[in-house]
Amino acid sequence: MDPRVHDHAATLVDHCTAVGAGDDVLVKAPAAAEDLVVALYELLGERGARPKTTLLSPRAGRAYARAMDAADFCTKAHALAEMEATDVVIMVQGATNTAETTDVAPEKGRASSRANQPVLQTRLESTDWVITQHPTPADAQAAGLSTDAWTDFVYDAVNRDWVAQRERQQRVVERLDAASEARLVAGDDTDLTLSLDGMAACSDHAQENLPGGEVFTSPVVDSVEGEVTFDLPVVRRGRELEDVHLVFEDGVVVDHDAARNADLLASVLETDAGARRVGELGIGMNRGIDRVSRTLLFDEKMGGTVHLALGNAIEAAVPEAREFNESAVHVDLLVDVRTDARLEVDGEVLLRDGSFWFEA
């Protein structure tokens, strides 16, 4: 087995989660990730933990959803009971065919998500969980890479010195926490200001996502002013949004366009009132990720990028009693800040041309 699989497993068990003796560990993984499951079981055996694995099969899920009446989806009692007795959850993504569920009616997907809500709540509230990625040929194909290049890409992103990464991110968190205002300037068509006054900055150093490598906060809801062009592509419902351009006044999108799939952008903005406002400002800090892969788990952590999300705010970033932007959507859009770009806080450079102030 590729030795990087063992390193990946060790990061999951010892850094992302803190598995101890006697812990009931639930692994959720597709068949294509069996190597990682094997490596995890070896470590979990050494730790004296108690693993079991749920097979994630989009093919089976598709067959079930197509055969099922949307009205009949209901919480699975055995899945809920299992989650209630689980201490640690390790979720592994890895496709065999990224288009597997394209012929499932969207209302079936929504009905399934609603039915699963109690299981999800239980995981979020009462387990130590992490989501990660195992490299597969299908995901390589979706990223436009050879399988070996994708495999290198995944392990460069996940097998890092996460203690050093945490320290580096903490410096950015402290600057953002103290800041009243942020300004993003890039090229000729991005100059945006956002108030961060009183908002909390958070660090994702691979506690819940592996790869991690992101610092994020939420702007004051009505404070966003100016224009921004998102020059890196993102995939939404299987379609690519390219060169999205947004103009904000008093926190609300007043003009919008996209070089590709502008209708999809419009439908996002029409979801609800919150979808026209910014719920998140994020800074990608994982230098192991040097290109977009159309996989959000990676793209939003990419070093030298800043992202804004239209829609629902980040709960941890918004203090109680402050206005919280609510929406049914949360759509991340990315700006490349590696060249001809800067992010300022309170008039001082935080990030210029891909380097933070302490790296200049």
Place this chain on the structure above:
Amino acid sequence: MDPRVHDHAATLVDHCTAVGAGDDVLVKAPAAAEDLVVALYELLGERGARPKTTLLSPRAGRAYARAMDAADFCTKAHALAEMEATDVVIMVQGATNTAETTDVAPEKGRASSRANQPVLQTRLESTDWVITQHPTPADAQAAGLSTDAWTDFVYDAVNRDWVAQRERQQRVVERLDAASEARLVAGDDTDLTLSLDGMAACSDHAQENLPGGEVFTSPVVDSVEGEVTFDLPVVRRGRELEDVHLVFEDGVVVDHDAARNADLLASVLETDAGARRVGELGIGMNRGIDRVSRTLLFDEKMGGTVHLALGNAIEAAVPEAREFNESAVHVDLLVDVRTDARLEVDGEVLLRDGSFWFEA
């Protein structure tokens, strides 16, 4: 997908178990059986049931067991909670490498089984369960067959008219139930008598095993007299027992030999006092199975065979207050009765040269 996979799934859902709307169904399957999982999910969606799947991975199980201290194996709380909330369990066998766990110390396997005992008890007592087989290249290899020939073999055995099979087996059950004594005669070196007085005969028509196709009972413990040669091979701990010859007096093995692995036979007989006595008399009645495959799920159902098990008796066959042969082992051994052989009950032919009295 091979249409026989859909037939197999339909038999599992509609005959072996009785899945209804709202039932929580637990599928346990290896990655190699994903086709069958997909077919099951389609049917379970049509029925409005709620499936989830546990990945069976002997590779992961091996890695875990080797890394784990035997003393640390303990019941998995999440597995037990899941089983307690489960209505129907469909277990699927199908190897990727039948030798996958050959380098796991036997005491680890025993520790794991002991730890899993409460989960097993819950399945047996409070769920509707079935064990079946999905064809894989590794199992084909173990049977000495091409993958396509093995696939045909599996579907010939499982996709049958189980209602007709049940009626055919019921006739044999009634004869055995009423019988006081059975006598098995085959070739020159098999002539054995067993008392069935008061014992109950049972029919396996694919309620808990698919393939099914067996009628079985337990003999009166000290009643077995005579000699028997088991001329079909069986595999025990990865080694083949061939042409086992046993001589019984007062129900106990007094002489034994085997053409291959006689030492293994001796070690079975030395396990405990019950291992030298017969716990089961079984009659294979599945005519879709026409050769031994070294897979017990199939071999003991093979049409034209009779088997005896050394060791633990069958609970359902022994009335309360009757002596029950207890042992840590239950080793099935097969006699080919397709030619030059007969099984009599109370002096009348039940089976001669592979045909039952009602087929003569």
